[in-house]
Amino acid sequence: MKRGDGGRSYTIVWPDGSVDEEADSFLRTFEGSGTQKTYAYTLVDHLRWRVREGLSTAKTTVQDLHRYMGAVGAKVQMPFGQPWRVPPKRPYTESGLGTAAAVLKGFYIHQCARQRINDQLRVDLDLRRLPTQIDRNRSLLGHTITSMAANPLAPKVSSRRRHPKMLPDGARPELLHKVNTARDAMIVDWLSDTTLRVGGLAGLHLSDLHLRDNAPCGDCQSPHVHVCDRWGNPNGAAAKKKPDWLLRDGVISGGEIYRVSPAMVSSYFTYMTTEYRPLAAGHGMLLIQLSGPNRGEPLTTDAVRGMLRRAGRRAKLPGRIKPHQFRHTTTSAILKASGGDALVTKVAGNWSSAAMVEDVYGHPDLHSPEFSAALFEVWGESE
Numbered sequence: 598m599k600r601g602d603g604g605r606s607y608t609i610v611w612p613d614g615s616v617d618e619e620a621d622s623f624l625r626t627f628e629g630s631g632t633q634k635t636y637a638y639t640l641v642d643h644l645r646w647r648v649r650e651g652l653s654t655a656k657t658t659v660q661d662l663h664r665y666m667g668a669v670g671a672k673v674q675m676p677f678g679q680p681w682r683v684p685p686k687r688p689y690t691e692s693g694l695g696t697a698a699a700v701l702k703g704f705y706i707h708q709c710a711r712q713r714i715n716d717q718l719r720v721d722l723d724l725r726r727l728p729t730q731i732d733r734n735r736s737l738l739g740h741t742i743t744s745m746a747a748n749p750l751a752p753k754v755s756s757r758r759r760h761p762k763m764l765p766d767g768a769r770p771e772l773l774h775k776v777n778t779a780r781d782a783m784i785v786d787w788l789s790d791t792t793l794r795v796g797g798l799a800g801l802h803l804s805d806l807h808l809r810d811n812a813p814c815g816d817c818q819s820p821h822v823h824v825c826d827r828w829g830n831p832n833g834a835a836a837k838k839k840p841d842w843l844l845r846d847g848v849i850s851g852g853e854i855y856r857v858s859p860a861m862v863s864s865y866f867t868y869m870t871t872e873y874r875p876l877a878a879g880h881g882m883l884l885i886q887l888s889g890p891n892r893g894e895p896l897t898t899d900a901v902r903g904m905l906r907r908a909g910r911r912a913k914l915p916g917r918i919k920p921h922q923f924r925h926t927t928t929s930a931i932l933k934a935s936g937g938d939a940l941v942t943k944v945a946g947n948w949s950s951a952a953m954v955e956d957v958y959g960h961p962d963l964h965s966p967e968f969s970a971a972l973f974e975v976w977g978e979s980e
């Protein structure tokens with residue numbers, strides 16, 4: 598549902614168009630956040646399964662929820678009945694299973710408390726566990742923590758994150774050679790030289806760009822951009838992280854700050870002086886549609902993904918080119934260029950912690966001279 602202020606809200610309705618009151622009351626607690634959309638799409642799948650199984654909130658048990666988790670891809674030590682996510686649908690990934698577990702726990706605890714029913718299910722879901730060292734490190738007063746919330750539906754996660762998917766070697770020059778517009782070239786440059794997410798890039802307004810030294814915001818002396826969380830962007834683009842930001846006297850401050858390279862500034866001015874100016878509209882957003890009936894309107898994140906996918910095919914690059922691959926590739930390059938300094942990489946890439954940077958990207962190069970020299974020294978041989 599599109600709101601009067603331009604934002605979008607998500608709920609679940611029955612086939613006759615009536616609102617599912619249970620789902621709506623739960624989803625309203627996430628109003629104004631991207632979590633609401635994710636939870637709505639995850640919850641509607643479970644509610645469809647629940648209808649097929651003839652269950653309701655009052656009748657559902659924790660064993661039923663384990664059966665559902667097994668039906669969508671989790672490893673459970675029990676039969677989970679008829680197949681649910683059959684082709685072309687695929688089982689949830691590890692991340693998707695974690696999201697589903699969080700949604701189910703939150704939804705049923707919310708409903709059991711609101712309707713004062715099924716106390717046993719609420720007790721079975723509302724578990725606690727002992728904190729780990731990682732839990733204590735993440736908390737300001739971690740040494741005082743005695744227990745943490747636990748989710749009995751959550752699958753066991755891998756002890757180490759898998760290595761993220763990077764861009765193919767030489768992808769940037771190949772993409773720049775195959776894109777058709779100055780706008781698309783700017784998108785490639787901006788994704789390549791920063792760790793911007795596609796939602797943050799598509800949600801940029803011209804007022805967010807401080808492409809000169811000593812901008813009046815005072816947040817960064819070098820050219821930079823501010824990624825600000827705006828719920829009402831007309832193209833639906835939203836920032837993943839939501840730090841506070843402020844517009845005062847026409848100057849943006851706060852938000853996520855990303856340094857800007859000379860190549861980014863150059864491609865920006867090329868785009869603005871050739872393609873943007875003739876189609877400029879009153880919305881003030883950076884990326885616009887250049888053709889079709891909606892020329893001049895803001896470009897969506899799906900359109901950015903589609904452009905990169907098509908450019909990658911024209912360039913005959915292996916696999917599908919995705920915006921998030923740029924973020925991973927740039928982060929890995931920064932970590933390598935900084936001599937493995939995870940703190941520098943964290944700040945440059947706006948990552949949540951240096952520990953996560955080390956965990957995800959801190960893999961040694963198996964073919965580096967240093968790696969080979971260390972092995973030969975241990976083996977007692979010369980190269």
